[in-house]
Amino acid sequence: MADFPFGAVGFDLDGTLIESHRDLGTAVNHALALGGFAHVPIDHASDLIGGGAKIMLAKALDMQGGVAEDEFRRLYKAMLAYYGENYAVHTRPYPGALEALDELAWRGVRIGVVTNKFEEFARGILDTLGLLDRFDCVIGGDSLGKGPDGAYLAKPAPDPILRLRESCGGGRIVYVGDSSYDMRAARAAGVPVVAACYGYCDKSPDELGADATIDSFAELIPVLEALG
Numbered sequence: 001m002a003d004f005p006f007g008a009v010g011f012d013l014d015g016t017l018i019e020s021h022r023d024l025g026t027a028v029n030h031a032l033a034l035g036g037f038a039h040v041p042i043d044h045a046s047d048l049i050g051g052g053a054k055i056m057l058a059k060a061l062d063m064q065g066g067v068a069e070d071e072f073r074r075l076y077k078a079m080l081a082y083y084g085e086n087y088a089v090h091t092r093p094y095p096g097a098l099e100a101l102d103e104l105a106w107r108g109v110r111i112g113v114v115t116n117k118f119e120e121f122a123r124g125i126l127d128t129l130g131l132l133d134r135f136d137c138v139i140g141g142d143s144l145g146k147g148p149d150g151a152y153l154a155k156p157a158p159d160p161i162l163r164l165r166e167s168c169g170g171g172r173i174v175y176v177g178d179s180s181y182d183m184r185a186a187r188a189a190g191v192p193v194v195a196a197c198y199g200y201c202d203k204s205p206d207e208l209g210a211d212a213t214i215d216s217f218a219e220l221i222p223v224l225e226a227l228g
Contacts, residue, residue, distance in 0.1 A: 005228020096217030
């Protein structure tokens with residue numbers, strides 16, 4: 001609909017569109033077991049999420065003393081291999097997510113995903129859940145390659161969100177995420193940002209400093225209208 005204030009809405013994936021901590025936590029625990037470390041309680045795995053799988057594993061290992069770089073690479077590769085075969089065992093969309101996506105589509109809004117998860121995994125999960133065709137673009141942590149420093153151009157860098165705007169035809173966009181990585185990326189891109197406070201937030205709502213907050217998907221459309 002022409003009166004909607006945004007031409008496109010971008011979403012983070014883990015902790016925003018999908019509840020995925022059980023599958024992520026199981027993959028982390030697989031790597032920890034290979035290294036001789038204690039498991040992370042699955043219910044607390046959400047505390048590690050944010051910044052991508054590598055940071056998640058690093059946090060879990062650092063809690064137990066850490067490992068040398070070559071051992072970390074071995075465990076990280078094992079974690080990715082396991083996750084690539086088990087990324088949608090327990091993972092599901094958050095309640096109300098499908099209805100919100102349908103409402104945005106009905107209003108003529110283009111929809112994209114920007115995640116620090118590898119694009120292959122993100123697309124695979126969305127496809128398994130029957131959601132992939134709902135999105136105009138899926139931008140993963142590795143989609144834009146690496147910058148001059150050798151690191152992937154992923155959040156909190158603004159590049160993925162700027163690519164989202166380009167892929168969705170330009171115009172005014174808004175981004176929805178649950179972590180400080182999301183907030184920083186949106187701010188750097190000059191894009192309004194909504195904090196999904198039901199997700200795996202690494203800071204309090206006040207500390208995240210979003211333009212608006214939601215506690216469920218039922219609040220999203222009214223909040224976007226008000227924000228616009």
